[in-house]
Amino acid sequence: MAARPPTTKRTTTTSTSLPAAGPPCTIDPTAVIADKAQLTGSHPVTIAEHVVLHPYARIRAEGGSVTIGPYCIVSEGAVVGLPEGQQGDVVLERWVNVESGAEVLAKQVGEGTEVGIQARIWEGATVGRFCRLTPTEVVGAGEEVGDFTVVFGDGRRRVDKTIVESEEVRNARVKGMEKQVEALRKLVPDGKAKWIS
Amino acid sequence: MAAPFPYTHYACPCSSSSGPVISKRASQLEPDEDQETFNPHDPRAAYSLYPLDHLLFCDECSQIRCPKCVNDEIINWFCPSCLFEVPSSAVRSENNRCSRNCYNCPSCSSPLHVTQVEKQDDGMLKPGDGRTGDEAYLLFCQYCDWTTLDIGVQFSRPTKITEQLNKARKARYTVQQPDSEDADKTVSKQLRNHDDAFDRLSVFYTEQMDETGESGNSWGSAYGSPANLARIMSLYGGLTHGALKKSREKPQPMREAAGEEEGLATYSPSDQDMDEETLQKMQTRGWDETASEEQALSTPANYGARFKDELWPAATTLRTKRGKRCRTCRQFIIRPEPKSGSARYRIRIIAHNNIPRLSLRPLHPIGPVQNPSFVMKSDHAYKDPILQPLSAQQFVLTLRNPIFETVKISLATPATTPGRVASRVTILCPSFEIGPAGDVWDEALSSSTSTIRPSDGGRSAAMASLTGTAEGEKQPEAGKIWEKTRNSTSVILEIVPGSLRPTSSIGLRDDEVKETVEEAEDDDVLEIPIYVRAEWTVDVHGEKGGEKEPKELGYWCVLGVGRIAA
Numbered sequence: 001m002a003a004r005p006p007t008t009k010r011t012t013t014t015s016t017s018l019p020a021a022g023p024p025c026t027i028d029p030t031a032v033i034a035d036k037a038q039l040t041g042s043h044p045v046t047i048a049e050h051v052v053l054h055p056y057a058r059i060r061a062e063g064g065s066v067t068i069g070p071y072c073i074v075s076e077g078a079v080v081g082l083p084e085g086q087q088g089d090v091v092l093e094r095w096v097n098v099e100s101g102a103e104v105l106a107k108q109v110g111e112g113t114e115v116g117i118q119a120r121i122w123e124g125a126t127v128g129r130f131c132r133l134t135p136t137e138v139v140g141a142g143e144e145v146g147d148f149t150v151v152f153g154d155g156r157r158r159v160d161k162t163i164v165e166s167e168e169v170r171n172a173r174v175k176g177m178e179k180q181v182e183a184l185r186k187l188v189p190d191g192k193a194k195w196i197s
Numbered sequence: 198m199a200a201p202f203p204y205t206h207y208a209c210p211c212s213s214s215s216g217p218v219i220s221k222r223a224s225q226l227e228p229d230e231d232q233e234t235f236n237p238h239d240p241r242a243a244y245s246l247y248p249l250d251h252l253l254f255c256d257e258c259s260q261i262r263c264p265k266c267v268n269d270e271i272i273n274w275f276c277p278s279c280l281f282e283v284p285s286s287a288v289r290s291e292n293n294r295c296s297r298n299c300y301n302c303p304s305c306s307s308p309l310h311v312t313q314v315e316k317q318d319d320g321m322l323k324p325g326d327g328r329t330g331d332e333a334y335l336l337f338c339q340y341c342d343w344t345t346l347d348i349g350v351q352f353s354r355p356t357k358i359t360e361q362l363n364k365a366r367k368a369r370y371t372v373q374q375p376d377s378e379d380a381d382k383t384v385s386k387q388l389r390n391h392d393d394a395f396d397r398l399s400v401f402y403t404e405q406m407d408e409t410g411e412s413g414n415s416w417g418s419a420y421g422s423p424a425n426l427a428r429i430m431s432l433y434g435g436l437t438h439g440a441l442k443k444s445r446e447k448p449q450p451m452r453e454a455a456g457e458e459e460g461l462a463t464y465s466p467s468d469q470d471m472d473e474e475t476l477q478k479m480q481t482r483g484w485d486e487t488a489s490e491e492q493a494l495s496t497p498a499n500y501g502a503r504f505k506d507e508l509w510p511a512a513t514t515l516r517t518k519r520g521k522r523c524r525t526c527r528q529f530i531i532r533p534e535p536k537s538g539s540a541r542y543r544i545r546i547i548a549h550n551n552i553p554r555l556s557l558r559p560l561h562p563i564g565p566v567q568n569p570s571f572v573m574k575s576d577h578a579y580k581d582p583i584l585q586p587l588s589a590q591q592f593v594l595t596l597r598n599p600i601f602e603t604v605k606i607s608l609a610t611p612a613t614t615p616g617r618v619a620s621r622v623t624i625l626c627p628s629f630e631i632g633p634a635g636d637v638w639d640e641a642l643s644s645s646t647s648t649i650r651p652s653d654g655g656r657s658a659a660m661a662s663l664t665g666t667a668e669g670e671k672q673p674e675a676g677k678i679w680e681k682t683r684n685s686t687s688v689i690l691e692i693v694p695g696s697l698r699p700t701s702s703i704g705l706r707d708d709e710v711k712e713t714v715e716e717a718e719d720d721d722v723l724e725i726p727i728y729v730r731a732e733w734t735v736d737v738h739g740e741k742g743g744e745k746e747p748k749e750l751g752y753w754c755v756l757g758v759g760r761i762a763a
Contacts, residue, residue, distance in 0.1 A: 132342055152341040153305050157485065161506070162346040168314065 023061040025195045032184065035191030037074075041081065043089075048072075052184045054100075064089040068096075069111070071174075071181050075100040078115075086123055095177045099135070106139070110147065112173055119151075130163050130170060200757065202582050203557040203592075206246035207548065208235055208753035209263035211524075235753040237724040238616035246755055252548035253530045255523040259750055261548055267521040267530060274515045275537035278308055282537050283515055292497070294512035298358040302338035303492055303499060303508035311355045312337040312344075336510055348509060359512065366498065366509065392497075397460030405451050475503055520544075553596045553604060553631065553731055557756050560591040560673070560689065582759035584723055586696040591673055592758065594624070597685040598631040602733040605630050606686070609728040614695070617720050618761060621693040624727075625675045634684040694723055694761045723758040 023041045027033065028049040037053040039045055041061035048070040053059070057074040059066050063082030069092050074080055078098045081090050082105050090104065093111040098104055101118040109121070110129035117135040121127060125139045128147035133139065137151045145151065150158045163169050200206075236242060245263070253262040274283045276295035283291065300309045312335050334352040336345045345351065350365045352358060454461040479487060488502045496511035521531040532544040559582075584590065598604050607628045613619040673679065673689040680687040697720070730751040737744040 134340055150342050156305075158304060158341060158343075158505070160342045162342070162344045166346065172314075 022195055023059075027192050027196055031192060032188050032190045033192035033195060034188050037191070039195055041084075050178075050181050052181055052188060054078075054184075054188060057098075063087055067091045069094045071177055072096045072098070073177075073181065073184065074098045075102070077101045078103070080104045082123055088123055093129075095174055097177060097180075102133075112170065112177070130160075130173065132160070200248065202757050202759045204757040205249070205555045205557065206755045206757070207249055207252055207261060207552070208242075208245045208755065209247060209252065209261050209266065210752070211245070211263060211266035234611045234615055235726040235728070235755070236615040237726055237755040238720070242755070249549055249552075249554055250547075253521065254546050254548045254551040255526065255528060255530055256546055256551070257526040257528045258523060259748065260525075261552065261752055262523055262530060266524050268524055270520045270522055272518040272520050272533060273535050273537065274517055276513055277516045278513045280537045282535075288515065291515075292512075293515050294496075295515060296359050296512070298356065299513035300336055300358065300362075300510035301495070301513055302341060302343050303495055303510055304343045304505065305338060305341040306495065306511075307338055307340040308513070309336040309338050309343075309510055311335070311352075311358065313355070314351075345510065347506060362510070394460050394462055397458070398454055399460075401454050401459040478504065550599045552750060552752065553598050553606065553729065555727070555729070555754050555756065556595045556597070557690070557758065558593050558595075560593050583762045584692075584694040584759045586694045586761050589691055589693045592690040592692060593679055593687050594690045594756070595680075595685055595687040596631055596729075599634050599684075600733065601633045601635065602735060603630055603633050605732045607730045607732075608688075609730070610725060614723070614725055616724075618695040618697055618723075620695040620723055620725075620761075622725050623691040624688060625673055625691060626678055626688040629678050629686050629688060631686045632681075632683045690725075692723070692725070692758060694758075697721055697761055697763050721761045721763065723761055725756045725758060727754045727756060728752070729754055 022039050023043055023045045025039060025045045025047065027045075027047045028051070030049040031047045031051040031053075033039075033047070033051075033053045034055040034057070036055035038056070038058045039061070040058065041063070043061040043063070043065045045059055045061045045065065046067040047053075047059075048068060050071045051068050052073045054074065054076045056076045058077075058079045058081075059068070059074070060079055060081035060083060062084040063086040066081040067089070068074070068080065071094055072092050073096075075098060077100045079102075080092065080098060082088050086105075088105075088107060090106060091108045092098070092104070093109060093113075095112045096109050097114045099115060099117045099119070102115045103120045104115060105123040106121040106125040106127055107123075109115070109127045110131065112130040113127055114132045115121065115127075116133045116137060119133040119135060119137045119139075121133070121139045122141035122143075124142040125144065127133075127139065127145045128149060130148050131145055132150045132152075134150070134152040137155070139145055139151065145157070146159070148160045148164045150160050152158070163173070237246070244265075247263050251264065253267060254260070255262050271285075274285065274288050274293075275281060276283065276297065276299050278295060278299035279297055281295065281297060283295075287296075298311060301307065302309050314333050314335055332353070334355045336352075336358065338344070350362065352361045354361065457463075482504065486505050488499070488505050488508055492505070492508055493499050493502050496509065498509040499507070499511070502508050518533045518535065518537070520529055520533065522528065523530055529544050530546050531542060533539075534541050534543055594608075596606055605628070608624050609627065610622050610624060612623075613621055671679070673691075678686055679689050728751065730749065732747065732749045734745040734747050737746050
């Protein structure tokens with residue numbers, strides 16, 4: 001499925017058989033979905049504008065719908081969404097960066113949050129705005145992480161005062177995110193055609 | 198022993214009962230005369246036995262050196278972050294920390310980076326931060342996002358961070374000069390700052406030392422200061438009558454610091470308010486906001502910090518490069534290159550390259566020989582080899598020569614192993630030669646041809662036909678080398694493991710046996726002490742064909758064979 005070349009001709013001719021395995025998708029035309037990204041499950045998937053899904057990123061709408069906000073990046077090997085057997089929707093707000101190997105099962109992840117490499121957010125958790133999970137950190141099921149929190153050093157948490165008080169730092173982070181999306185747009189070839197039925 | 202069987206441990210002579218061996222020639226200590234047989238079951242043995250790769254070698258003394266018989270010497274100090282080499286004279290004055298731009302995060306201890314930010318116009322900054330231009334710089338932790346803005350500090354330049362940080366800290370913690378009414382309070386507040394308190398105390402005591410004059414000389418440290426030394430010298434020079442008289446006066450006894458002006462911080466009832474305040478703060482902010490002990494001890498600036506927002510970045514602590522010297526002859530055995538960026542060694546004499554290595558394997562292995570490091574599955578987990586008592590077993594003992602000369606080896610071992618369980622050990626060929634080590638390429642190219650079979654003459658062929666063994670199969674023979682390659686030689690070791698139960702107890706009942714046998718830990722481990730003596734000649738001054746100097750080296754090894762079945 002993933003190896004299929006996304007030529008337009010192909011899409012038109014075989015469109016009836018293609019989305020059979022894929023979930024019902026609403027994908028913004030400005031989003032970039034790599035050819036080898038996976039969208040699985042049967043619940044609806046909404047991908048907003050300027051989203052970048054890297055190759056081998058996985059949107060798993062098996063236990064509920066998945067909504068990905070504008071300017072989000074989901075990296076290689078990262079998984080967003082609940083697996084089969086668990087019920088619940090997953091919402092990523094704007095400017096969420098899910099790094100490679102991370103797994104997001106959270107109910108909601110606030111804007112500007114960075115989920116570090118191989119970090120885990122278990123089901124039912126909520127993560128606030130402009131949070132940062134450093135690599136391999138874990139947020140347990142049902143936990144709540146307040147706005148501007150940094151989760152680091154094996155579960156220690158700290159409210160990042162700098163970002164609370166300074167609009168500029170927040171803007172800088174948003175700007176960085178948008179620039180990163182711009183750069184990735186040139187680097188990641190788009191293959192979203194096959195997901196649009 | 199933690200090492201998997203079969204292992205070889207080498208005994209360092211430094212902890213033998215005869216003390217450190219000073220004699221230059223190892224031949225002077227005959228194993229049977231000067232030294233007693235090494236007993237691996239002796240409780241002291243554990244302190245002198247090491248695997249080969251833990252040992253060093255001193256080529257002046259021709260002796261093995263273990264970590265206990267070398268002295269560490271600091272070659273230089275450097276900052277691990279900027280790799281700047283700090284001269285030893287400056288190390289102390291800089292408190293063993295980097296005085297450049299290297300800082301660690303007080304929150305998570307990872308290194309901080311200098312980051313540029315655009316100018317901010319919020320009211321957070323205090324006037325007098327010395328900000329000029331449109332640029333401002335921060336120290337920023339890339340791991341936990343801590344920045345110096347958390348403590349309200351920004352820098353105007355990306356360099357000389359230490360200077361700017363000290364300035365900011367001084368501006369923060371120095372209170373106005375005590376000209377107002379509550380001067381006392383100001384002073385006591387100042388004393389909370391360790392630096393201030395220390396400065397005041399040191400000023401006071403220096404004054405005291407000066408006042409008491411010569412009595413200070415009785416202190417060992419008094420000679421350290423040039424001023425004192427000058428005064429002592431002037432004592433012996435011409436002195437005026439008055440000065441002489443004064444010097445003979447009974448000196449005033451030294452006084453301790455008594456007041457706040459002198460740097461003594463005492464508890465006063467007004468401190469209680471402060472304590473209450475701290476307690477209140479702790480209650481409202483909770484555990485997460487309270488600084489941990491580790492954080493508070495990260496740098497002297499944080500010693501008094503109670504809360505996380507009072508923590509200042511900690512300057513990176515310096516690292517050292519160390520050399521190792523032989524304790525006996527003070528020669529460098531290991532000396533790293535002083536350049537902080539390089540990981541190479543100038544001198545590195547390790548035992549691995551200087552003494553023959555012994556390794557043991559069974560002659561007829563039961564299963565495939567496996568290295569426990571490579572075992573993947575738990576069902577193939579390493580099991581100690583079990584030896585059947587009172588049945589002869591043969592092992593191949595291989596000695597590999599790391600030096601570039603042909604070495605003559607003599608092996609010696611007690612006929613029965615020391616310890617409670619006596620096993621009989623026979624080395625079929627105790628003296629032989631090992632060829633020189635050489636280029637790895639030579640070895641690889643010639644290994645297929647250089648294996649010399651021991652005298653494969655008509656006699657052995659006749660023996661083979663008589664005993665009915667295949668022609669390729671060798672028989673261990675007394676006085677014969679088993680196998681020889683270019684720089685290694687193997688001989689056969691015959692072992693009859695002793696019984697855990699004394700043989701005399703056959704007629705006794707089981708419970709009686711238990712009474713007589715005192716089981717000690719690891720008594721069932723069969724360890725064979727072997728004394729190795731290596732002799733070779735070296736060319737003096739490194740010239741070929743010149744004068745030859747004989748060299749000898751003797752050391753005890755312990756071969757761990759396995760556990761004896763009960």
